[in-house]
Amino acid sequence: MTGKKxxxxxxxxxxxxxxxxxxxxxxxxxxxxxxAGEIVFWPYRDGTAWEELPSDxxxxxxxxxxxxxxxxxxxxxxxxxxxxxxxxxxxxxxGGIPGLASLTSAPAExxxxxxxxxxxxAEVMALEQAVPVDYQIPGCPPTDNLVWAALQALIGAAExxxxxxxAASRLPEPLASAITAGVLPPPGSIFAGExxxxxxxxxxxxxxxxx
Ligand code: SF4
Numbered sequence: 001m002t003g004k005k006x007x008x009x010x011x012x013x014x015x016x017x018x019x020x021x022x023x024x025x026x027x028x029x030x031x032x033x034x035x036a037g038e039i040v041f042w043p044y045r046d047g048t049a050w051e052e053l054p055s056d057x058x059x060x061x062x063x064x065x066x067x068x069x070x071x072x073x074x075x076x077x078x079x080x081x082x083x084x085x086x087x088x089x090x091x092x093x094x095g096g097i098p099g100l101a102s103l104t105s106a107p108a109e110x111x112x113x114x115x116x117x118x119x120x121x122a123e124v125m126a127l128e129q130a131v132p133v134d135y136q137i138p139g140c141p142p143t144d145n146l147v148w149a150a151l152q153a154l155i156g157a158a159e160x161x162x163x164x165x166x167a168a169s170r171l172p173e174p175l176a177s178a179i180t181a182g183v184l185p186p187p188g189s190i191f192a193g194e195x196x197x198x199x200x201x202x203x204x205x206x207x208x209x210x211x
Contacts, residue, residue: 006058009041013071015064065098068118079131
């Protein structure tokens with residue numbers, strides 16, 4: 001690889017941590033990823049402290065919904081430091097399962113005054129309800145091929161081992177073409193298929209059931 005390595009941060013707010021585990025599962029490719037990108041901040045894997053977050057971060061992947069004041073502060077810090085901020089997973093993109101907590105008025109007073117419990121925000125928020133977001137990779141967790149496609153685009157590493165065969169068949173054509181060409185898709189792009197998985201499943205049993 002030539003050129004300066006991109007600085008990457010992965011962070012999880014309020015979620016189940018399976019988004020972090022998806023990234024860990026990609027570790028074979030993550031090794032390749034680290035030829036082009038330097039993972040400088042990943043508290044879940046490395047216990048990285050906020051003091052180690054560079055001021056000139058290139059890409060921040062943010063998983064989990066915003067449920068606590070600490071989540072909100074993390075979103076603001078990463079937005080301030082990163083060129084591209086990505087809502088990673090359904091919780092960050094839409095509120096996800098933690099968002100169900102907004103259906104009750106439970107609350108802030110439950111934790112208020114208890115130093116052992118985190119301070120809750122008034123409502124559970126998706127990332128873009130708190131700070132501007134550049135890209136989304138939805139899914140619970142996102143599929144590994146779509147994540148890999150997004151990472152290749154975001155770090156400008158089209159030459160890394162491709163996993164676009166599956167992803168390209170599900171991504172909108174302009175998005176797949178941009179990634180294949182090593183071009184960053186326009187901000188606001190969503191790294192997801194145009195059809196739900198159920199619409200493309202070829203399971204014989206299901207075909208028989210509905211035929
Ligand atoms: Fe867990 Fe799904 Fe939320 Fe990711 S999007 S943190 S997998 S609940």
